[in-house]
Structures are given as C-alpha cells and as structure tokens.
Amino acid sequence: MTATSIEKVNGHVPDRGFDAVALAEAEAIRTRATAEADALRIKAEGEAEAEKLLAAEKAEKERIANERAAMRLEKERADHQAHLAKKAAEKAKADADREKAEQAAADEEAAEAERAAEQERTERWWKWGARSIYAVGLVIAAPVQLLHFWDPARKFLLAAPLLLEGLALVLAFGAAWAVAHRRDVSPYRIGIMISAVIAAAINLHGGLTKPEIGFNAGLIGAIASLGGPIVLMAYEHGIAQKADGIPSFRERRAAEKVKREEEAAREKARVEKQAAEARAAAEKKAAQEQADEEQRRRDADRREHHPEVWAIAEAMRSARGAAVVTEQIWGDAWYRKTGSKVVGVTPEIEELTQVAQFRMRAVTEAPIKGEFSLVESHRPPRAKKAPDAPDGRRSNGGTPPRRTSGDAPSPSPLARTQARLERTADRVKKDTP
Numbered sequence: 001m002t003a004t005s006i007e008k009v010n011g012h013v014p015d016r017g018f019d020a021v022a023l024a025e026a027e028a029i030r031t032r033a034t035a036e037a038d039a040l041r042i043k044a045e046g047e048a049e050a051e052k053l054l055a056a057e058k059a060e061k062e063r064i065a066n067e068r069a070a071m072r073l074e075k076e077r078a079d080h081q082a083h084l085a086k087k088a089a090e091k092a093k094a095d096a097d098r099e100k101a102e103q104a105a106a107d108e109e110a111a112e113a114e115r116a117a118e119q120e121r122t123e124r125w126w127k128w129g130a131r132s133i134y135a136v137g138l139v140i141a142a143p144v145q146l147l148h149f150w151d152p153a154r155k156f157l158l159a160a161p162l163l164l165e166g167l168a169l170v171l172a173f174g175a176a177w178a179v180a181h182r183r184d185v186s187p188y189r190i191g192i193m194i195s196a197v198i199a200a201a202i203n204l205h206g207g208l209t210k211p212e213i214g215f216n217a218g219l220i221g222a223i224a225s226l227g228g229p230i231v232l233m234a235y236e237h238g239i240a241q242k243a244d245g246i247p248s249f250r251e252r253r254a255a256e257k258v259k260r261e262e263e264a265a266r267e268k269a270r271v272e273k274q275a276a277e278a279r280a281a282a283e284k285k286a287a288q289e290q291a292d293e294e295q296r297r298r299d300a301d302r303r304e305h306h307p308e309v310w311a312i313a314e315a316m317r318s319a320r321g322a323a324v325v326t327e328q329i330w331g332d333a334w335y336r337k338t339g340s341k342v343v344g345v346t347p348e349i350e351e352l353t354q355v356a357q358f359r360m361r362a363v364t365e366a367p368i369k370g371e372f373s374l375v376e377s378h379r380p381p382r383a384k385k386a387p388d389a390p391d392g393r394r395s396n397g398g399t400p401p402r403r404t405s406g407d408a409p410s411p412s413p414l415a416r417t418q419a420r421l422e423r424t425a426d427r428v429k430k431d432t433p
Helices: 020-149 155-180 186-209 215-244 249-305 307-320 327-338 347-364 413-431
Strands: none
Touching: 020 155, 020 186, 020 215, 155 186, 155 215, 186 215, 249 307, 307 327
C-alpha cells in the first residue's frame, strides 16, 4: 500500500498527521470497487463469451438439423423416385402382360376364326359336291330308265323313272329334315338305299336286255343310281354326327390314345405303389426280426448273468401280461432286487464308488506337507541362542522345567483342521488294500 501526500485542502495546508484506519478503509473500498469492477467486467466478458458459444452451438445445432432435414428430404425424394420407378416398371410389366394376353387371345380368336372359316368352306364344298354328284347321277340314270320303260302302248310308264329317282331324292330330303330336327334318320337311309338298289337293278337289266341301251349305258346308269344317294347319305351322316355331338374317328382315336396313356400311368403308379409297399413290408419284417433277435440276446444274457433279477422280471412280466421283458420291467425288477434305480449298479459297486469318492476327496483336500506346511504356523519362531550363551537350565541342575497346562497357546482352528485331514488321510491309506 502506498501513502498518499495531501498538500492543501480548501486552500489550507492540512496537518501532516493522518488517520491510518481511514486510509486503510479508503484503500479497501478502492480495492473492493476495483475488484467488483473487474468481477463485473469478467462476468460480462464471460456472459458475452457464453452467449457467443451458445449462439455458435445453437447455430451448429441448427446447421446439423438442417443437414439432417435435407438428408431426410433427399432420402424421401429418392425413395419416392424409386417408388415411382417401381410403380412405372410394374405398370409397364402389367401393360406388357396385358398386351401379350390380348395378343394371345387375338391370335387364338384369329386361329379359331380361320378354323371356322375353313370348316365352313369345306362344309360348303362338301355339301354342293354331294348334291352335284347326286344331280349328275340323276342326269345319267334318268335317260337310261326312260329308254328302258319306253312303250308306245303304255306311255304312262315314262313316269316310272321319276318315281324311282324321285323316291330316293325325296327320302334324301327327309333324311336332311330328320338331321335338322334331331330325329332318327335310319328309316330314311334304308328307304334311300332300297330305291337306289331298285333303280340300279333296272338300269343294269335294261343294259343287258335292250340293245338300244347297251351294257355300258346300263352299267353306268346303275352306278349313277347308287353313287348319288350314297354320297348324299355320307354328307347327311356327317351333318347328323356333328349335330348330335358324336365325335369323329380321329377324335375317338385321340380319346382312346389319351385313355390308354392314363390307364398306363395308373397301372405304373399301382405297380410302383405295390413295389413300395412290398419294400416297406420287407424292411419292417427285417427290422422286426432284428428286434426279436436283439430281444432274445438280451434275455439270454440277463438270464445267465442276473438270474435272481431275471426271476423277478419274469414274475412282473407275467403279472403285467407283457410278451417280453421290456426295459421298464427290467428296471423295476433291478430296483426291487438291488434297491438301485440305476440298472447295472449293485450295493457292492455303490460301496466301491463311495470309497473311491472318499479317497478322491482325501487326496484333493490333503494337507500340505514339508516346508510349506501350516501345522506349525500358529507357534512363534524360536530365537536362536548364540554359541557362547549360557545354558538356561543350569539354575535347576540341568533338568528341564515341567510343562503344565497353559504354558503354550492352543492351536489355531486352521491347524486343527489340517491335523484332522492328515489323520483321515492316514486312516484311509491304512484301510485301502
């Protein structure tokens, strides 16, 4: 602290004497004010620095939050883009599948339409071909019959060819009507064939008997009388089968082939099943034979080596109505005879086991012998005498003092345990042969 010199106070020279206490108080006030000012300054600087750090930390947190939000937004945008791409791919695939299915359906419809058109075309050609053949046959057969039935005296016989050929034609129309109305066509076909055969016979007879007709004309007339109705009946027969839903020869052959294949597959499956069942039965029989052989071996072994237990087991088997001595029966019989629940363990074996376990505990818990033994650790070490030290027993004539109870401290519990273990180990060694 430095002294302050005051020359004048209000124009007067003060007394050189001063109050040290007041000066110290003033110095203390000044020092306290300076300290408070420094404290306020430091506090302001600390607060400003703290605000600066807090602002920086807040700015860093906001930056990190903004980055995380941006990353999250970017991830969501990427996920959304992936979702849109997946949806677009799925839509494109669905469109492609739909177009493919539509194309397949269109191809199938086109093929079906083509098949229908082909069927219609062939049916139309077959229809008009059959009718044309019938008409040609009528044109050929009718003049032959007209020449055969020509008689100036009986001109009405000229209507006979119209009757014979017209009869076959009308019956053919009746057969077509029967097919359209799903009626039986057999009577019409029989009538057609009878009419055709009669007309063919007349034509052939006329060719043989009348020179103006000739054999060739009669023969071709007979063929024409038969061919036209036959072709027309074949056409009507196909139409009738189609209307009745009767399969064709090709369809029947394909169906028979499929049926034969199915029967062959069923027969093969049946044979394989029988073979598998036979193998399973053979394996089961072999396993049963092996089990029976093993049971006989066990029974013979137990009967020979454990007759007393076997007698009890046989009694229990008979009482329980069992066919053989099972493991459960044998275990119960062993327990009834020996008292042990472990099959194969007798009282003698259990005794030897107990002795062995006791020996093992004695060996593992045996006391430490030698220089590391703790038996003497409870007695303090004796101080060695110097070689020239006097004998302490000279005062009583060289006779050692008589020891009495309490002269030495009692052994510690550790020493007593160690001694007991040593005695137990020595006794076990003596008892063990």
